[in-house]
Amino acid sequence: MKKLSVIIIAILILTVSVIYIVATETSVDASSRAELQDKKSEKESCCSSDMEEVSMSELSENSLYQLNSDWTNQFGNKINLTDLRGRKQIVTMIFANCTYVCPILVNDMRRIEDRLSKEELKNVQFTLFTIDPERDTPEKLKEFAQNQNLNLSRWQLLTSSKSDIADLAALMGFRYKKENDGSYSHSNIISILNEEGELIHQQAGLSQEIEKTLNVIRNQNKQGV
Amino acid sequence: MKKLFNISFLVLLIVSIVYAKKPSEHISDMVKIPAGTYTPLYVNDTTDQSVQVDEFLIDKYPVTNQEFLEFVKKNPKWRKSNVNKLFADERYLSHWYDDLTLGENVNPDAPVTNISWFAAKAYAESLGKRLPTVAEWELAAQADESNPNGYANPKYVERILEWYSKPSTKNLPAVGSVFKNYYGVYDMHGLVWEWTADFFNALVSGESRADGGINRNLFCGTGSVGATDFTNYPAFMRFAFRSSLKANYTTESLGFRCAKDIN
Structure with a gap:
């Protein structure tokens, strides 16, 4: 039992x-x-989803906008990378908490802005992509724009997912690394994209001579990098 | 009554052993790497630059030709005749016979190479995975067969260096053929170089890509580290290799494996 x-x-x-x-x-x-x-179900980045057809004429093979990624601007509005088509883009990547290098980079871009005529500026947009999406909310980007006195009719500041930011940075050869104090080390490169989003020029280094960059922007013809 | 206790204790013991052996930390072919600290190869100054790595999952093996072929079948834009050159250069999958055929000379179980960062990333995302970060990869790669920190063993470092000094072979062996490390991860050294999610974080301190500052920083840092710790030499080589990479770059000795967050 x-x-x-x-x-x-x-x-x-x-x-x-x-x-x-x-x-x-x-x-x-x-x-x-x-x-x-x-x-x-998360928004897939450039490479995992089939690219949607663009309503305009087909993008060129070399267009960075092939990434087709979604971004949010300083007003919280959603835009697609392909929305940057149509104007030359003068771009770099920043993080808003940056105290030293980014303001200089932005200032370098402003120097370019100052040298372009009103007429020339019509065909140009200045775009800053954040590399710090965790902290750089649209509000934070707007605040940065205000602190830097950026004219928001010509400038825009964009954020996206880490993965999409990495894709874009990779295409522009922009290297960055998060440090333990929360800041970033990063390349100091200003890139010029033509109306189709093709990389036509890069200016590397801080406070460089801007003549060559200006020439590229003014020249309607595509130029090699 | 005592016997009853003994027996039920025994049963519980068996159950718990079975349960413990059950690879709950393994999601299919992945292995859990516990949290740890990775110290980057070169350190700018006195600030602590070690990176805290949370626990994560990593593939046991590098992704194989066969596995990548399955991905390419489902994703036509990643076939070699379709791929955009921005995302993969002209050597992309050049060892395959054609878009959907590996060819007789390609071992299906060998690691896939001639793969760009974009392609590796897309493959990983298609499975709900991602590429490991440099810190994660290095943490997993520190382990030799018996020790999480294999770099403490000079023999291990010698072995890695020996592999680095060998020319790459056209005919790569199957994955799993090199060695299984402490965590159960195979082929971290000795088979192929591997892409990391943030390979672009190497070489960022220079003022530009054009000036000499980058190399100066690189070699200064390495000099001081190397003087105290010779074992970092293979890590330096990986660092230099990563610094030379572009995201659309492909080569016959560069493959990848996937990682995944836990939770």
């Missing part, structure tokens, strides 16, 4: 344990599946 109850209890314990294991396993499965679904 005693033996029988021992066996019964042992079987009971076994059964409960097996149920427990099976239950945890399925819940792990379910949660990892759910996670996968989440990831899938």
Whole structure:
């Protein structure tokens, strides 16, 4: 009798344990599946989704706008990278908490702005992409624009997902690295994109001579990098 | 009654052993790497630049030709005749016979190479994964067969250096053929170089890509580190290699594996 109850209890314990294991396993499965679904439903970056057809004429092979990524500007408005088509873009990447280098980079871009005539400025836009999407909310970017006295009819500041930012940076050869204090080390490159989003010129280094860059912007013909 | 306790204890023990052996930390073919600290190869100044790495999952093996072929079948824009040159240069998958055929000379189980960063990233994202960061990759790669910090063992470092000094071979062996490290990850050294999510974080201190400041920074830093810790030499080579990469660049000795957050 005693033996029988021992066996019964042992079987009971076994059964409960097996149920427990099976239950945890399925819940792990379910949660990892759910996670996968989440990831899938997240906006996919350039490379994981098929590119949508652009309503305008087809983008050139060399257009950075092939990335087709979604961004948010300093007013919180959503835009697609292809919306930058139509004007020459003078761009760099910054983070708003940057105290030293970024204001100089922005100032270098402003020097370019100052040298262009009103007529020339009509065909030009100044775009700053953040590399710090965690902290650079649209509000923060707007504040940065105000502190830097940027004319928001010509300037825009854009943020996106980490992955999309990395894609764009990679195409522009812009290198950056987050440091432990929350700041970023990064390249100091100003890039010029033509109306189609092709990289036509890069100016590397701070406070450089801007004549060549100006020439490229003024020249209607495409030029090599 | 005592016997009863003993038996149920025994059963519980068996159950818990079975449960513990159950690879709950393994999601299919991935292995968990516990949280740790990665110290970058070169340090600018006195500030602490070590990186805290949270626990994460990493693929046991590099991605193979066969696996990448499955991806390309489902994603026509990543076939070699379709791919945009911005995202993969002209050597992309050049060892394959054509878009959807590996060819006789390509081992399906060998790591896929001639892969760009964009292509590797797209593959990872298609599976709900991502590329490992430099810090994560380096943390996982520190381990030798028996120790999470294999770099403490000069023999391990020698072995890695020996591999670096060998010319790359056209016919790569199958994944899993080199060695399994402490965490159960295979081929971290000795098979192919691997892409990382943030390879572009190497070489950022220079004022520009054109001036000599970059190299000066690089070699200054390395000099001081190397003087105290010779074992970082292979890491320096990886650092230099990453610095030379562009995101659309492909080469026959560069492959990748995926990683994933836990939770």
